[in-house]
Amino acid sequence: MDKLISADGQPQYGLFDGTPGLVNHRDFDFRSPMGRRLGALAKWRRFHQFQYFGLISDQLIGGCALADLSLVGVGFVYLFHPASGRMIERQFKLPLGMGTRFSQAPDDGVCELRQGRNLLRLENSPKPKEKRLLVQLDDGTRIDARFSEDEPAFQPMSLCTPAAVNGWVYARKVAGVACQGEVHCELGEFDLQAIGAFAHHDWSAGYMRPETFWNWACLSGEAQGRRVGLNLSCGVNETSFTENCFWIDGELIKVDCVRFAFDRDRPLEEWRITSADGQVALRFVGTGLHKERLNLGFIASNFKQIFGRFDGVLRPHGRPALEINGLWGFVEDQYVKW
Template identity: 75%
Template sequence: MERLIQANGQPHYGIFPAAPGEVNYRDFDFRSPMGRRLGALAKWRRFHQFQYFGLVSHELIGGCALGNLSLLGIGFVYLFHPPSGRMIERQFRLPLGFGSTFSQQPDSGICELRSGGNLLRLENSAQPREKRLLVELDDGTRIEAHFSEQQPAFQPMCICTPTAVNGWVYAQKVAGVRCQGTVQSALGDFDLARIDAFAHHDWSAGYMRPETFWNWACLSGEVAGTRVGLNLSCGVNETSFSENCYWLDGELLPVSGVHFQFNRDEPLQPWRIVSADGQVELDFRGHGLHREQLNLGFLASNFKQVFGCFQGTLRPPGRAPVVIDNLWGFVEDQYVKW
C-alpha cells in the first residue's frame, strides 16, 4: 500500500506482506474519546515514533535507538563485550527534538540525532532493501552496520493495530538476519561479518496509549544451519492482531499470546517466556542491561533492556523442534507515560 492512512482518515489495519510507503499520520482523523475532532497540535503532541537497531554475536552486543516523543527527542547507544563484561553507553535527550529528524517512510528514509560531536543515524533503503546504522561519538566510537532483507529473502512483520479508544500503532520488525560492517571503540575493533554478527530492527510509530507498558523479547542467530529470529511482546500490538512471531531462514511464523515471567526489581534474574499455543518455551538469563529513568510528571519512562542468552525450544507446526542453546538476544521491561 502507498499510504497507511486511507482517504476516510482511518488506518489500514492488519498484518501486511510489505510496509506502507508512508505512515501519513497527519491525514488521520484523530478524535477525542468523546468523538470531538482534534486539530494539528493534538496530532503532533500525541504522535510518537521510534526506531531501534540491535546487533548480537558471542563477541559483541550492541543497541541504538532513536525516539521522537514530540516534546522530547531521545537516543541511546551501547556496546557490550561479553568476554570481558565491559560496556560503553551514551544517552541523549533533546527538548522538542531539536537536532533530530525523523522520516515517516519505514522502508525509505533517514532518522538521525545530532548532539555536539555525536551522531546517531538510521537509514532505510527500499532498493535494495537494506537497513543501515551509523554512530559517531565524540570519544572516537564509530559503528557502521547494515543488513539486507533481499539477499537472502526475508519476510518482515508489518502490522497495524487499534490502540485504546482513539489510537493505532504501526510496527515493523526484523530479526534473524546477518549483519555486516565495522565497530571501532574502547572495547576493540570488530569486523561484524567476521564475528558472525546478526541484527534485528524495529520501526514503530503511531498514537500509542498515553500510559502504557510492554515486555519484549528478541533473539537472532543460527541453529544447525538455520537462521533463527524471534520477536515477542506483551502489552502492545496485540489488539485484533499480534506481532508475535519467529523466523526460520527468513520465513515468518506467527505465534499466539505470550507470557513473561520475571522479577521486575531484579531484571538480571532468570526470565521465562512461553506462548499459549505451545510454539515457544524459552528461558533467558541476563548478562547486562541498559537502564533509563525519566520522570517529568507529564512525561515519564522506566526502561530496562537486558541482553543475555536464551535456552529452550521453538515448535513450528508440522516441523521438527528447533532447540535454542545459548543464543544471544534481548528482553525488555518498559513503562512509559507520554
C-alpha cells in the same frame, strides 16, 4: 500499500504482506475519546515514533534507538563486550526534538539525532532493501552496520493495530538477519561479518496509549544450522492482531499471545517466556543491561533492556522442533507515560 491512512482518515489494520510506503499520520482523523475532532497541535503532541537497531554476536552486543516523543527527542547507544564484561553507553535527550529528524517512510528515509560531535543515524533504503546504522561519538566510537532483506529473501513482520479508544500503532519488525560492517571503540575493533554478527530492527509509530507498558523478547543467530530470529511482545500491539513471531531462514512463522514470567526487581535473573499455542518455550538469563529513568510528570519512562542468553525450544506447527542453546538476545521491561 502506498499509505497507511486511507482517504477517509482511518488507518488500515491487520497483518501486511508488504510495508506501507508512508505512515501519513497527519491525514488521520484524530478525535478525543468523546468524539471531538482534534487539530494539528494534538496530532503533533500525541504522535510518537521510534526506531531500533540491535547487534548480536558472541563477541559484541550492541543497541541503538531513536525516539520522537514530540516534547523531547531521545536517543541511546551501547556496546557490550561479553568476554571482558566492559560496556560503553551514551544517552541523549533533546527538548522538542531539536537536532533530530524522522522520516515517516519505513523503507525509505533517514532518522537521526545530532548533538555536538555526536551522531546517531538510521538509514532505510528501498533498493536494495537495506537498513544501516551509523554512530559517531565524540570519544571516537564509530559503528557502521547494515543488513539486507533481499539476499537471502526475508519476510518482515508488518502490522497495524488499534490502540486505546482513539489511536493506533504501526510496527515493522526484523530479526535473524546476518549483519555486515565495522565497529571501532575502546572495546576493540570488530568486523561484524567476520565475527558472525546478526541484527534486528524495529520501526514503530502511531498514536499510542498515553500510559502503557510492554515486555519484549528478541534473539538472532544460528540454531541447528538454521538462521533464526524471534520477536515477542506482551502489553502492546495486541488489539485484534499481535506482532508475535519467529523466523527460520527468513520465513515468518506467526505465534499466539505470550506470557513473560520474571522478577521485576531482579531483571538479570531467570525469565520464562511461553506462548499460548505451545510454539515457544524459552528461558532467558541476563548478563547485563541498559536502563533509563525519566519522570517529568507529564512524561515518564522506566526502561530496562537486558541482554543475555536464551535456552529452550521453538515448535513450529507441523515441523521439527528447533532447539535453542545459549543464543544471545534481548528482553525489555518498559513503562512509559507520554
